[in-house]
Amino acid sequence: MTCTVLVCDDEPTLAAEWIQRICDIAPASAYAIRPAPGNEQIAEGVKVLLKRRHAARQGAARPADPCLFDGVDILVVDYDLLHVDEDNARYTGEGVARLARSFADCAIVVVLNQFPEAQFDLSLRGHLISHADLNIDVELLGTDGLWRPRPWKDFRPWSWQVLSESVARQRDRTEVIANDLDAKVVDILGMTAADAARLSDSAFGFLAPAAGDFAALATQSFRGFVEHASDGRDAIALLERDPRAAAALAAARISKWLEREVLGPQDVLVDIPHLLQRYPFLVAGDVTDIDAWNAAMEDEAALRARLPDGLWFDAPNWLSRPALWWRRLETDADIRKQRLEFDFSRVPDIAFLEDVSSFCPIEAARDFRAGFHNSFDRRFAKVVDGIRYAPQRRLAFGG
Template sequence: MKKQKILIYDDEHGRIDDFKRKLEEGLDQAGQSEDFDIIALENDTFQDSIRVLQQRQIDFRSGEIDLENRSEGAAEEIDDASIFIIDYDLLGSQAEKSPTGSLTGEIIAYLVRCFSRCKLIIGLNQYGSNPFDLTLRGDLNSFADLNLGEKQLDNPDLWRGDWGDSRQGFRPWHWPNLCDLLRYFDKRVKDIQDKLDKPISEFFNFDRELFLLLPREIVEFIEKPEEKEHFQTTFREFVTESGNGLRVKDKISLNDDTKDHILARVGAARISKWLERLVLPEQDILVDAPHLALRYPSLITSDKKKIENWNKIAQLIEHDKLGLNTDLIEPYRFKKDHWISRPVWFWDKLRESENVRKIIEPWVTVKPNWVFCEDASYFYDRENCREFLASTASPFTQRFVKYFTEDEVDYRPRVRFSM
């Protein structure tokens, strides 16, 4: 099988070698090294590639552009990349050619997302070399699918979800399994290629009543045409009207369906991130397995008094392999599971179900001494963890971290420890 390509660029060549080494270590430990080629992009090739992407942007505004059947030599590396990793600070790459130094990794991420065939984009070091976001929301303005720090590149658990009892270190729960995220990218694009004019809420089976009750921060991201309600917003309207898809000048020339393949790629990437970083952190719209088990401990099918059985459910694996009574809650599972990085369930539907309430007594049957740590993807005894308040509108704001001071993790904003 042909290896997939990971492309890396930073304006300091010595740092690229270090990034590549860390990636190789992480992939090797995860057992994925045979599946990927890691290529460092030279500065001249990078500059030429970006000029091609900028020309495509100009062509997009003035006429037709077909990314599926077009690949100029200079941009071929990016077009063929499965993953593009780009450092945020690119001042050194422009010292001679752009004295203003206006180019950043975020600007490049937008160009790559909209005007190339690259699948996943990882932004590097915009928020530090080893950050953990205590808001749990991330930066939805970023067109990177995932934002990391350079010290996190060698973490093998970026590339797997079935770590079992083997892991004990820093691994933020919001990180996806990058292999799965990559595997399902084309499927998400195909999902909406012919459904651009379908409401987002209808596509994901979000009830109208549920959508009307979503917190303002969540619905604001997808925006809405003036004459519609948020639950009526289509994928096309999101990409072209929300301000979180195409930029204003890039949407002006959209007068037919010749550019729908681009809208589908942008929509798939941005809405997937919306689900992961705005909807899921609330844990009262969609709820994942560890947070669900804390509310309904009797869903765990093995001995609930053993913490190792709780940790079996804190993995990014298929829902029926988690060690939960998933048959009971199957009617409430989010079925578009290739759109989100872990099994999740509709919380309101689940908790209001008569069948569930007859069998499960929430919050009573077992009161464990452990908590789920968002920075470790693991349950630990509460006395060894640190509490913080996430930036959510739901009642489930109280969360915990293991607090890895020895790894020099940069927890921010630190005020969330004292709220």
């Protein structure tokens, strides 16, 4: 599948530069990249989205006007892109992202330069408040890890997703939800009460603001999530007038929540490299060899063969990388037995580098404190020259 990429900025020269950065790295067979035709067409596209929103709020049929953003797989928009409507309301790139997410058929939305203080956010939290699927600095737009699978060159945050793969997952998630908006979120994800016990307050509240315990959380449907989403009356209007768009909204928002607020802390779900750090006896090959660790990180099949059934997060298309339910792992009798029998003195000091997605000897790493306020907040980075890391205090308090 070839993904269409639309790049929007109100300065055509800059847009052309950005497209060239993408074209220099992105496989031509995977992406068809084009700029917006011009500022008038961008403004007209936003006007069509606003018309659609107005019609939805009034309970009227969607206007038949074609829209620039329809059918786009990856919408790249500059945060400083400014549109002012007839009521003098201002729409930045974030506002356009929110409109496109609800009223256009876009799979993935990337907003540039919204959070300029950090190119690598040492909190690892990932701006859940934004309706963009990804918020990055424009200088990183040509990073190969955004556009192609491994191998990657140097800087490539582990939390990133390959955009072409993200498109396919978002389309598939939307299809599942559209077929049953009343399905319960935790049922689709396969989450139990024991799994959810370590959800943070913010993670719990994002999914079900009124829930006081897991029993209440477990009743939350995708429809209910949209009804209580931060989009307010627009979200409710979508449920009434365009259920498929409501499904796409739920798919995008819950997926970002799952990646950032549930997997990110590594205490409800744990992904493979962080699992290997805790349980090095799962590394196939020589545990003293860094190459064996990096190979094990990429060999999901070998790891599945070494683990009991029932531990993996197996909801299709909801995560960008393999993960397991941590509570199930640490209480599994077979895992406990392997842990007790393993000689941990054989394991050298090894660190997983969050900013380059690989293992290295710990003396070549910088430790920092992530922002999840849990026992797994100590993380490691290479600290690549020329990249802005912030907040810097998290490097100072590492370890």
